[in-house]
Amino acid sequence: MDRDPRWLPEMVVTDECFDATGVAELLQPIVDRHRREPERLLQILLEAQGVLGYLPRTALTAIADAVELPRARVEGVAGFYSFLHLQPVGRYRILFSDNVTDRMLGSVELMDRLCNRLWIERGKVSEDGLVSVDTTSCTGMCDQGPALLVNGQPLTRISAERIDRISELARAQVPMTDWPREWFVVADNVRRRDVLLASGWSAGDAMRAAVARGRERLLDEMKRSNLRGRGGAGFTTHTKWESARRAPCRDPQGSRYVVCNADEGEPGTFKDRVLLASHADLVFDGMSVAAFAIGAEKGLLYLRGEYAWLLPALNGNLMRRRQNGLLGVAVCGQSDWKFDIDIHLGAGAYVCGEETALLESLEGRRGVPRIRPPYPAQQGYRDQPTVVNNVETLCKAALIALRGGAWFAGLGSKQSTGTKLLSIAGDVESPGVYEYPFGVSINQVLNDCGAGNAQAVQVGGPSGNCLATHEFTRRIAFEDVPTAGAFTVFGAHRDMFEVARNFAHFFAHESCGFCTPCRVGTTLVANCMDKIANGNGSQYDISEIFRIHRLLHAASHCGLGQTACNPLFDTLNKFRPAYERRLRSLDFAPAFDLDQALSVARQMTGRDDPAAHFSRAAGFQRADP
Amino acid sequence: MNAPSLLLDGLPVPFSDGQTIMEAATVAGIFIPHLCHHPEFKPQGSCKLCTVKANGRYVSACTMPAKDGMEVENNSPDLNDKRRTLLQMLFVEGNHFCPSCEKSGNCLLQALAYELEMLTPHFTQFYPDRPVDASHPEVLLDFNRCILCELCVRASRDVDRKNVFALSGRGIGKHLIVNAESGRLADTGFSLADKAAHVCPVGVILEKRQGFLQPIGCRRYDLQPIGMQVGRPPATGSSEQGS
Ligand SMILES: Cc1cc2nc3c(=O)[nH]c(=O)nc-3n(C[C@H](O)[C@H](O)[C@H](O)COP(=O)(O)O)c2cc1C
Ligand code: SF4
Ligand code: FES
Numbered sequence: 001m002d003r004d005p006r007w008l009p010e011m012v013v014t015d016e017c018f019d020a021t022g023v024a025e026l027l028q029p030i031v032d033r034h035r036r037e038p039e040r041l042l043q044i045l046l047e048a049q050g051v052l053g054y055l056p057r058t059a060l061t062a063i064a065d066a067v068e069l070p071r072a073r074v075e076g077v078a079g080f081y082s083f084l085h086l087q088p089v090g091r092y093r094i095l096f097s098d099n100v101t102d103r104m105l106g107s108v109e110l111m112d113r114l115c116n117r118l119w120i121e122r123g124k125v126s127e128d129g130l131v132s133v134d135t136t137s138c139t140g141m142c143d144q145g146p147a148l149l150v151n152g153q154p155l156t157r158i159s160a161e162r163i164d165r166i167s168e169l170a171r172a173q174v175p176m177t178d179w180p181r182e183w184f185v186v187a188d189n190v191r192r193r194d195v196l197l198a199s200g201w202s203a204g205d206a207m208r209a210a211v212a213r214g215r216e217r218l219l220d221e222m223k224r225s226n227l228r229g230r231g232g233a234g235f236t237t238h239t240k241w242e243s244a245r246r247a248p249c250r251d252p253q254g255s256r257y258v259v260c261n262a263d264e265g266e267p268g269t270f271k272d273r274v275l276l277a278s279h280a281d282l283v284f285d286g287m288s289v290a291a292f293a294i295g296a297e298k299g300l301l302y303l304r305g306e307y308a309w310l311l312p313a314l315n316g317n318l319m320r321r322r323q324n325g326l327l328g329v330a331v332c333g334q335s336d337w338k339f340d341i342d343i344h345l346g347a348g349a350y351v352c353g354e355e356t357a358l359l360e361s362l363e364g365r366r367g368v369p370r371i372r373p374p375y376p377a378q379q380g381y382r383d384q385p386t387v388v389n390n391v392e393t394l395c396k397a398a399l400i401a402l403r404g405g406a407w408f409a410g411l412g413s414k415q416s417t418g419t420k421l422l423s424i425a426g427d428v429e430s431p432g433v434y435e436y437p438f439g440v441s442i443n444q445v446l447n448d449c450g451a452g453n454a455q456a457v458q459v460g461g462p463s464g465n466c467l468a469t470h471e472f473t474r475r476i477a478f479e480d481v482p483t484a485g486a487f488t489v490f491g492a493h494r495d496m497f498e499v500a501r502n503f504a505h506f507f508a509h510e511s512c513g514f515c516t517p518c519r520v521g522t523t524l525v526a527n528c529m530d531k532i533a534n535g536n537g538s539q540y541d542i543s544e545i546f547r548i549h550r551l552l553h554a555a556s557h558c559g560l561g562q563t564a565c566n567p568l569f570d571t572l573n574k575f576r577p578a579y580e581r582r583l584r585s586l587d588f589a590p591a592f593d594l595d596q597a598l599s600v601a602r603q604m605t606g607r608d609d610p611a612a613h614f615s616r617a618a619g620f621q622r623a624d625p
Numbered sequence: 626m627n628a629p630s631l632l633l634d635g636l637p638v639p640f641s642d643g644q645t646i647m648e649a650a651t652v653a654g655i656f657i658p659h660l661c662h663h664p665e666f667k668p669q670g671s672c673k674l675c676t677v678k679a680n681g682r683y684v685s686a687c688t689m690p691a692k693d694g695m696e697v698e699n700n701s702p703d704l705n706d707k708r709r710t711l712l713q714m715l716f717v718e719g720n721h722f723c724p725s726c727e728k729s730g731n732c733l734l735q736a737l738a739y740e741l742e743m744l745t746p747h748f749t750q751f752y753p754d755r756p757v758d759a760s761h762p763e764v765l766l767d768f769n770r771c772i773l774c775e776l777c778v779r780a781s782r783d784v785d786r787k788n789v790f791a792l793s794g795r796g797i798g799k800h801l802i803v804n805a806e807s808g809r810l811a812d813t814g815f816s817l818a819d820k821a822a823h824v825c826p827v828g829v830i831l832e833k834r835q836g837f838l839q840p841i842g843c844r845r846y847d848l849q850p851i852g853m854q855v856g857r858p859p860a861t862g863s864s865e866q867g868s
Binding site: 057058060061070071072073075076078079080081082349366371373508509510511512513514515516517519520521522523524527547548550551554555556557591592 | 668670671672673674676683685688690707710711714715717718748749751773788789790791792793794795796797798799802803804805806
């Protein structure tokens with residue numbers, strides 16, 4: 001608990017506990033460290049919350065004054081990110097990862113167990129202000145779930161026994177540093193190594209190789225390699241680099257930028273986490289090679305808030321690189337090469353993985369995707385030419401600098417060169433990270449990871465494709481089944497309707513809310529799915545889902561909304577019986593349930609007798625679904 | 626060289642360099658439904674009412690630059706159906722009770738609903754809890770009707786240079802806030818003279834003591850459908866006369 005002792009209250013924390021002058025004083029070192037730059041706003045808010053526990057009203061005012069932004073702008077940013085809190089949270093803030101893989105491993109029951117033990121309601125703070133328990137979107141631990149975060153620290157492989165111990169430790173206010181170390185172990189679980197994961201290069205090797213080739217030949221090699229982006233869209237990396245390099249800097253003082261997208265928010269994806277934990281030098285080398293190619297002086301790595309625990313090691317690595325002449329001035333002994341890297345933390349927003357939302361977030365604003373064109377290569381960070389690449393893409397670029405484009409193009413298939421890291425989880429014997437040359441068949445992967453009775457695989461996460469058994473001969477490749485890396489397997493005993501319902505709620509939770517179709521549509525479909533789950537659904541609701549799907553696909557502002565209904569569309573087409581057995585009638589049924597509406601009154605009066613139920617009291621027999 | 630032009634529902638529409646599809650259409654007197662677009666402000670592209678099909682792709686007319694030879698589909702059953710659904714989404718997301726609303730007849734949302742023949746809200750109402758702010762001496766804020774078009778945000782930021790309004794929250798929880806620790810409009814620098822006091826296309830920002838001075842029934846969109854008023858800036862307040 002790294003909070004200032006003055007604010008460690010015996011009583012419940014409220015806004016009244018924070019007087020304006022005291023707060024401004026406490027926050028001064030933080031805003032000063034960030035040079036009071038408005039662009040550092042998100043980082044300032046995160047650190048302020050680290051000190052105060054949450055962001056009381058006076059803190060927002062003090063920060064707004066310090067960075068000279070309108071207070072409402074600051075409040076707007078604070079209100080956008082899931083990991084920032086405008087209301088008090090527990091001193092132990094426990095967040096259960098709510099990916100479908102965590103659920104398949106029993107996370108829902110485990111959370112109920114913890115709430116019961118602690119006598120609290122999900123989403124509420126305990127009366128003494130000690131603990132709060134809630135869910136959060138996938139924390140990238142699907143191969144070692146169920147997982148949770150306690151004050152940002154990941155705990156993996158949660159069991160009922162661990163839940164009981166956690167509740168005891170929290171109740172006894174044992175500092176987290178005294179909790180069993182093995183709970184915090186995050187394994188790499190690398191199961192298949194190919195050219196990337198088996199490589200043993202040292203820090204700077206790729207940079208020196210790039211320098212030896214020279215900028216033009218390096219770009220030639222990139223072109224020859226036909227490397228395509230690993231973040232999902234599959235855009236040719238060389239084309240992106242070339243246009244950022246040619247685009248004029250709008251501000252003559254300005255620089256070009258290289259941004260590493262380490263937001264890895266797509267549920268079921270965790271391969272970037274392994275690269276950052278165990279191959280960080282290759283990631284930073286890749287950023288440096290990109291900078292060398294386009295003439296960038298500054299690199300930014302956007303690290304998702306869920307991976308904040310990786311920050312100390314990553315910053316330590318950057319320090320080492322500065323000491324060894326791999327960052328700073330005269331990089332690699334080249335007098336005209338100046339380059340440094342900064343790490344920015346995200347704060348719980350999947351949409352910030354979208355490259356223009358990411359840039360907004362890097363500039364300290366709400367993570368709302370920009371209007372395109374212009375694209376980041378023309379006008380990105382601070383409106384300057386910017387290359388945004390995925391973590392894995394940059395590692396591949398480093399390998400290409402080392403071994404050449406022809407070598408890389410010789411791997412995989414013609415349109416999908418090289419290898420791909422897959423994050424495999426779900427109903428398999430050996431979950432973890434697998435590296436394959438592109439073109440590998442789904443069947444092959446299923447065999448290798450020990451998926452005995454798969455009925456479906458979600459490739460590329462909720463926004464990707466759900467494949468049924470008849471499609472298992474298809475191949476992982478941009479020209480067949482593209483993927484950002486998630487490969488989630490569902491055994492024959494799984495309910496594909498519940499899988500889709502989990503995904504529907506994920507998108508509703510993560511919609512940035514900018515555009516009407518996604519903001520309202522994702523909630524409408526999540527409600528539709530709940531209605532069906534409650535046994536009140538009908539054919540009407542299914543056609544509603546299709547209708548909203550078409551609208552979101554056509555009219556949404558960014559990829560989030562455009563793909564938000566994909567999992568429903570796929571499962572409705574391929575696993576229709578999972579829906580139909582829940583339908584109450586094939587015609588129409590209202591969402592409103594009179595008896596259900598009385599449940600609040602029943603809870604308040606502590607009654608559950610027949611007279612307190614609408615249907616039973618009125619002598620109606622509810623139609624059996 | 627000929628001036629560049631695009632084809633809008635088959636009609637040639639000339640445009641000058643840098644114009645969006647929306648701007649070109651407006652000059653040509655062709656109506657493209659819109660809510661967050663306003664000719665005086667930077668395009669925003671969030672309501673998506675102006676969705677058209679340009680060369681076969683769905684795009685927002687208010688942000689998409691016009692291109693020579695571009696073929697744009699606008700007034701089609703498919704697009705109008707999508708727009709109707711978007712309107713229904715906006716209606717159920719907030720609390721809109723037209724018969725008792727002071728903005729009735731001057732409201733862009735209501736006028737578009739008539740224009741696009743939206744007969745019912747269709748979806749289940751969300752009935753959000755959005756308290757009104759009556760703290761300011763001259764102006765009432767009724768957040769129930771907010772459609773999050775950000776016109777007041779843009780006006781206060783770019784014209785008034787006051788930043789009285791901003792958005793907070795995310796997803797379906799996104800909402801309008803004002804620039805004060807108390808959260809009350811009275812504690813901001815807002816005044817009736819601000820541009821931001823006169824840009825709300827619906828009935829959120831209302832001048833006090835003006836209610837129903839002009840009877841419902843003889844207001845702007847009561848007299849002539851919105852689709853026939855292309856190029857006229859949207860109604861600014863309840864007191865505006867119909868033409
Ligand atoms: C909603 C959404 C979320 C995304 N999340 C990520 C992400 O977490 N990591 C990532 O690398 N790319 C993500 N992307 C893709 C990026 O927008 C962008 O295409 C990518 O970072 C480009 O890098 P690449 O060319 O190396 O793939 C996301 C896109 C969308 C629409
Ligand atoms: S599609 Fe969704 S996430 Fe993307 S801009 Fe629209 S509301 Fe935001
Ligand atoms: S008018 Fe174009 S998106 Fe709103």
